[in-house]
Amino acid sequence: MTIGICTVSGKLVDAAGDPIEDAVVRYQIENPPKVVDSNTTGVSWEGGQCTSDRSGSFSFRVVQGIQLRVLIESIQFNRVVSVPAATTATLFNL
Numbered sequence: 347m348t349i350g351i352c353t354v355s356g357k358l359v360d361a362a363g364d365p366i367e368d369a370v371v372r373y374q375i376e377n378p379p380k381v382v383d384s385n386t387t388g389v390s391w392e393g394g395q396c397t398s399d400r401s402g403s404f405s406f407r408v409v410q411g412i413q414l415r416v417l418i419e420s421i422q423f424n425r426v427v428s429v430p431a432a433t434t435a436t437l438f439n440l
Contacts, residue, residue: 350410352429356437358402358421365402369420370395373406376413376426 354373358366374393393414398404408414410431417424427440 350431351407352410352432353405353407353434354429354437355405358398366398366420367400367402369398369418371404372417374415376415
């Protein structure tokens with residue numbers, strides 16, 4: 347069984363449209379899945395964080411089909427989103 351991975355990305359800008367650099371993007375998997383391979387070895391995913399670059403862009407990779415809580419304190423963003431069964435997704439379109 348192959349596990350699909352989705353790269354979730356986005357771009358942070360302020361009210362003037364200027365990029366927000368060094369913003370911490372935290373994500374936590376809601377109800378983490380447990381996947382058992384043919385050897386019955388369990389694998390779980392918890393979450394992590396990344397930081398926006400100088401253009402305000404960020405990305406992180408997660409398992410397809412899960413729900414994530416994403417927190418970006420610098421823009422007061424706190425939302426649960428569903429990760430699609432796709433290789434890429436834009437956070438603010440989820």
